[in-house]
Amino acid sequence: MAEFVRIYEENPNPREIDRVVAVLKRGGLIIYPTDTVYGLGCDINNIKALERVAQIKGIKLEKANFSFICHDLSHLSDYVKQIDTATFKILKRALPGAYTFILPGSSTLPHPFKKKKTVGIRIPDNTIALEIVKKLGNPIISTSIHDEDEVIEYTTDPELILEKWDNLVDLVIDGGYGDNEASTVIDLSGDEPEILREGKGSLEIF
Template sequence: MADFIRIYEENPNEREIDKAVKVLKQGGLIIYPTDTVYGLGCDITNLKALERVARIKGVKLEKSNFSFVCHDLSDLSDYVKQIDTSTFKILKRALPGPYTFILPGSKNLPNPFKKRKTVGIRVPNNNIALEIVKRLGNPIISTSIHDEDEVLEYTTDPELILEKWDNLVDLVIDGGYGDNEASTVIDLSEDTPKVIREGKGGLEIF
């Protein structure tokens, strides 16, 4: 059975944030709000937890497209190769915000992702997600929680999310109703930016 806690985005309660961080540190999985759809996440440094997320999503961990949720751009240097000024300017304009940027991965990627050439980076404009990552001290892996119901695509009500994911995760955070539009995915790993998926984030950042 998953725990269920309510955190208010305008002023996240430290004790509740610490509960979420404790679950992550113990290798647990959490469902948490972002500035787009609710995400399923775990500590990026915990291999067992990463494998659980991959199993739930039905993918091989090495081949997964999970994003790294970072607290801010200063976290990037750990996971991303040196980026040029124009790329940095785009990131600075867009983040925090509803974007996933695909960037060239560095040699320091956690073991399961070592062979990757690129990595997806998120800095969501959501205080709950950012506080959790800040307290944890490293990024969390994130993947959106898709709904089997094609019409819905994303569940926005935390209580319905709890009902559905109760036996799969350790904690569901109710941060209010989620959005039902995913992030805009932009590939910045080559010379020319390429939009992979148009979502909530607008394209005026270029």
């Protein structure tokens, strides 16, 4: 049975944030709100937890394209190769926001991601998600829980999410109704920015 925690985005209760972080630190999986759809996540440094997420998604961990949820751009150098000024300016303009940016991965990536040439970075415009990552002290991985085929209600209503995921995860955060539009995915790892998926994030950042 998953814990069900109500957290308000305007003013997240530090005690509730601590409760979520404790679950992550012991290798638990959480479902949490972002500025787009609800996400399934775990501590980026916990291999067992990462393997559980990959298993739920039906993929091998080393093949998984999870996004890293960071608190701000200061964490980037741990996961991303040196980026040029133009790229940094785009990130500064767009984040926090409803974007996933594909960037060249650094050699210091956590073990399961070592062979990855690129990583997806997210800094969502959602106080709950940002406070969790800040308190944890490192990113969490994220994969959205929406159905690829269609957007259905259980991906936006926390109580329905709990019903569906109760036996698969350790904690579900009720942060209010989620959005049902995914993030805009932009690949900044090549010479020119490439839009891989148009979602909630506006393309007027260029």
